[in-house]
Amino acid sequence: MRRLLAIALCLAACCAWGETETVLNKVQLGTDLPTLERGAETVMTVCVGCHSLKYIHFRELAKLGIAKDKVDTWRGSNPMGMSIASQMPPEAAMASFGKTPPDLSLMVKAREGEANYVYSYLLGYYTTPEGATGNHFYPATKMPDILAVAGVTDPAQHAQLEQKAREVTSFLAWAADPRAQERQTLGYYVLGYLLIFTTMLFFLKGRIWAALDKV
Amino acid sequence: MVSRVLGWIDQRFPLTAFIRHELTDYPTPRNLSYWWNFGFLAGFVLVLQLATGIFLAMYYKPDVNLAFDSVQHIMRDVNYGWLLRYIHSTGASAFFVVIYIHMARTLYYASYHKPRELMWWTGQVLMLMIMATAFMGYLLPWGQMSYWGAQVITNLFGVTPFVGDKVVLWLRGDFSVGDATLTRFFALHYLFPFLIFAVVGIHLVALHTVKSSNPSGISLADKDNIPFHPYFTIKDLFGLGVYLIIFCTFVFFIPGTFIEAANNIPANPLVTPAHIEPEWYFLPFYAILRSIPDMLGGVVAMGLSVVIFAILPFADRTNLPGGAHFRPVYRAVFYVFIADVFLLGYVGSQAPTGYLVPLGQFATLIYFATFFLLPFISKWEERWMRARGLPPELTALFQQRQPREKISREREVS
Numbered sequence: 001m002r003r004l005l006a007i008a009l010c011l012a013a014c015c016a017w018g019e020t021e022t023v024l025n026k027v028q029l030g031t032d033l034p035t036l037e038r039g040a041e042t043v044m045t046v047c048v049g050c051h052s053l054k055y056i057h058f059r060e061l062a063k064l065g066i067a068k069d070k071v072d073t074w075r076g077s078n079p080m081g082m083s084i085a086s087q088m089p090p091e092a093a094m095a096s097f098g099k100t101p102p103d104l105s106l107m108v109k110a111r112e113g114e115a116n117y118v119y120s121y122l123l124g125y126y127t128t129p130e131g132a133t134g135n136h137f138y139p140a141t142k143m144p145d146i147l148a149v150a151g152v153t154d155p156a157q158h159a160q161l162e163q164k165a166r167e168v169t170s171f172l173a174w175a176a177d178p179r180a181q182e183r184q185t186l187g188y189y190v191l192g193y194l195l196i197f198t199t200m201l202f203f204l205k206g207r208i209w210a211a212l213d214k215v
Numbered sequence: 216m217v218s219r220v221l222g223w224i225d226q227r228f229p230l231t232a233f234i235r236h237e238l239t240d241y242p243t244p245r246n247l248s249y250w251w252n253f254g255f256l257a258g259f260v261l262v263l264q265l266a267t268g269i270f271l272a273m274y275y276k277p278d279v280n281l282a283f284d285s286v287q288h289i290m291r292d293v294n295y296g297w298l299l300r301y302i303h304s305t306g307a308s309a310f311f312v313v314i315y316i317h318m319a320r321t322l323y324y325a326s327y328h329k330p331r332e333l334m335w336w337t338g339q340v341l342m343l344m345i346m347a348t349a350f351m352g353y354l355l356p357w358g359q360m361s362y363w364g365a366q367v368i369t370n371l372f373g374v375t376p377f378v379g380d381k382v383v384l385w386l387r388g389d390f391s392v393g394d395a396t397l398t399r400f401f402a403l404h405y406l407f408p409f410l411i412f413a414v415v416g417i418h419l420v421a422l423h424t425v426k427s428s429n430p431s432g433i434s435l436a437d438k439d440n441i442p443f444h445p446y447f448t449i450k451d452l453f454g455l456g457v458y459l460i461i462f463c464t465f466v467f468f469i470p471g472t473f474i475e476a477a478n479n480i481p482a483n484p485l486v487t488p489a490h491i492e493p494e495w496y497f498l499p500f501y502a503i504l505r506s507i508p509d510m511l512g513g514v515v516a517m518g519l520s521v522v523i524f525a526i527l528p529f530a531d532r533t534n535l536p537g538g539a540h541f542r543p544v545y546r547a548v549f550y551v552f553i554a555d556v557f558l559l560g561y562v563g564s565q566a567p568t569g570y571l572v573p574l575g576q577f578a579t580l581i582y583f584a585t586f587f588l589l590p591f592i593s594k595w596e597e598r599w600m601r602a603r604g605l606p607p608e609l610t611a612l613f614q615q616r617q618p619r620e621k622i623s624r625e626r627e628v629s
Contacts (some may be wrong), residue, residue, distance in 0.1 A: 056288050070261030106287075109471065110479035175480075179297045180288070186298075187467025194463060205449045211443060212245070 009047045027119035030170045030179065039171025042164060044084075045076040046097035046146060047104060050093060053084040056175050064174070077113055096141040108169070108176040115173050122165040125150040126160050231625055237416070237423060242385060242440035243447050244429035246478030249426065250324075252454035253317035258415060260310045261454060264409050267303040271296075275355065277401035277602035279394045283481040295306040301470040307349050308473040309462055311496035314342060323549055324530055325538030326428035328483070334425065338417045339525050346497070346521070348407040352402040353494060354392075358478030363491045366392045371504070374511040391484065404489065490566060499556050502563030506575035516579065523586050530586055533593040535600065541609050544596040548585060555581045 007173070040061060043053070059080040059122040062071045075082070086093070090100050104198070117137065124136040125145035132149050135141045147165060152158050224230045276285040289296035318338070327335035337374045354365045369386050370396050373379040388395030394499035429435060465472060473495075489560055493501050503520045507513035530544075555578050560573040605613070 055291060101622050106479045108360060109474075110476055112476045114471075114476070183301075183467055183470070187463065190463050190467060191460065194456060194460050198453065198460060201449065201453040201456050205453045208445050212446065 009146075022120075023135070024113045024120045025123065027115055027166055029115055029173050030166065031174070035167050035170050036064065036174055037066050037070075038164075038169035040064075041070075042168050043104070043171055047168070048074075048084060048215060049088055050086055050088045050097075050101040050143075051104045052086040053105045053175055054103050055083065056178075057081055057083050060178065064178075066073070078092055099142060101143070101163040102177065104172060106176050108173045110176075115169050117168040118172060120166050122168060123149050127151060175198055220521050234485060238444045238448075239435070239442055241423065242437070243427055243442040243443045244435045245439055245441045245446070246429050246431065246435070246452075247447070248430060249450075249454060250316075250320040251429075251475055252451055253313050254422075255451040256454065256458055256476075256627055257310070257311045257317055257457075258588075260306055261408065261411060261415065264303060264310065265412075267299045267306065268405070268408065270299050271303055271407060271524065275401075277355065277483070279357065282355065286356045298466070305462065305465045305473055307352065308494070308496065310345060311349070313458075314345065315496070315615045318342070319553065321428075322552075323546075324428060324430060324432060325533075325541045325542075325545065326432075327527045328432075328531065328536075329528070330425045331428060333421045334418065335528060336525055337421060339522065341414050341418060343521065344411050346408060348404060349409065349494070349496070350553045351404040351407070354400045355396060355404065355551060357397065357482045358475070359480045359482055359486070360475045360478040360491070362392060362482030362484070364490055364493055365396065367491055368493070369396075371510075371514050371517075374514045374559060376385060382556050385538060428432060430536060430537065430540050432540065433614055452466075483535075492564060495560065495564070498562075498563035499559035499562075499582075502559040502575050503579045505563070505567050506572070506579040510550060516583075520582060521577075525581070526586060527589075530589040531593045532590050533597045533607065535597055536612060537609075541606070542596060544592060544599075546587065551581065552585045555585070 057080070058075045058078065061074070062068055062080065071080075086101065088101075093100050108115050108118055113120070121137045121141075123136065124138070125133055125147075126136065127150045128134045133145050147159075147161050149161055152161060156166055221231060248335075254256045267583070271289065274285060274289045274296065276282055289300050294297075305392045321335065321338070350365075350368065361468070369383055369392065372386060375382045384390065386396075386400055387393070426434075444480070460523075492498075500517050500520055504513045504517040507516050518573055533542065533545070535542055539549050558578045559575070559582065562578060565571050567575065
């Protein structure tokens, strides 16, 4: 009975926590270099027009493995150690959008739903009956339909845009947590060590306590 | 050589005697279950928080313009800074998991009974200090949730009669949470762990005076006590291994679990987040705060809900030992209470609308009713159990205990 109650409570809690107004689409993030590079290409040539990525320096893009000449094209005359700034001055952004476009370096971590939210949001544009553009996931958004999703009806073309949104999201996920790969690799070693160590402690405990049972 | 050095020290400082008394000869009941591991674990988490915290403080900048960026600097540029920070942020939650389980064990076995009242109360003081430390530490990353959480909680002190506004101003150091608040919270967040360390010392001195409680609830005969070392050092170490496996899974693979999405947005006094929600470990108390319609009443109820545990040694009036182990009614009360805390936690995590409002009020009522009805429940339970005939196991325990008590009473008289 107790157990049943506990399970029921947990289930109720999970259901309640999982609900959002609009169901997000799931995205399978890529961590391979080609995906990240194509994502970076879109971000650096399109998004950076208005947004900054102030916690990412050009040097880190090169360190990630992106070709040097590509990074050089993106940075122009800026030094490698400079962080990625928006190409639009904040005053101009205020004039055109009424707000400064948010920094993107932590965007994937800064929204409920994380990568799924960013992916869904990028693909969430639609044309309203009045002919305006709306977004299912963030109705108050000021950002234009940058991938031009709203009018697309052809499934093949839509799949292409989905691919592009996935690459952008993958790159932004890397930008939000560039040490994720290093962390996971180290994590496997740490857990492996702990498993062996704890197993040994378990048997050692058995041995030490066995002496006690004889008394 | 070693023995000569030890001899030299022992003439000047009771090192060997100390190790004997507290470790190799320290009598520990052999029937302790793994639920008795959590005190040691709490100590371990405290040390880990201190160690990581000191290194984080070498890179962290307590300044409204630099705080958020300095955390990102730690996460991205400092060597293994991400590891330090994730151990520290996960460790805060782990600390509460461990001390809540430690407390639940005490409740289940009614270990707060004579002669362990001071253990229970020093533990209460520790819990309050850890809560204060966690609250102040949560402001330091200077994210949206940090800022607005501190704003809401410090605001609660405004209900203090007559001097409310002054108290809030004094806490914040400014008219709203700002640079002064951040700097003083940082200073106190650095200070408190050392104070906690001192109180842990008092907690341990008390423990080594009254010795560990055990599942049977009575003082065991000498033949049932075994030395702490090596039996419990190895048992605690094995428990630590299991704990670290779980802890490291969070640190290395799902470190974002305990960091709110909104806290990855820098604090902005002009934009209020849609839901302001405290960390999970405050949720049950937060639900109690919100379930009282009057603000002063809510704050009083919340404060009371944290400190009311202190009345337990008096509220539980039974003479039966062993807590829930031997007492079916107390056991039922325990499980209802734990389920109620989870229910409150759930209510606290949701926006207070619809059926959740009366549900929260109902859960609050149950929470306090547990404490206020316990004196009657425990008395009635004992009478009922004695009328029905105590289980043979318990009668045997009682007979074991009586002569010992008589002896000590006779000693006191003579």
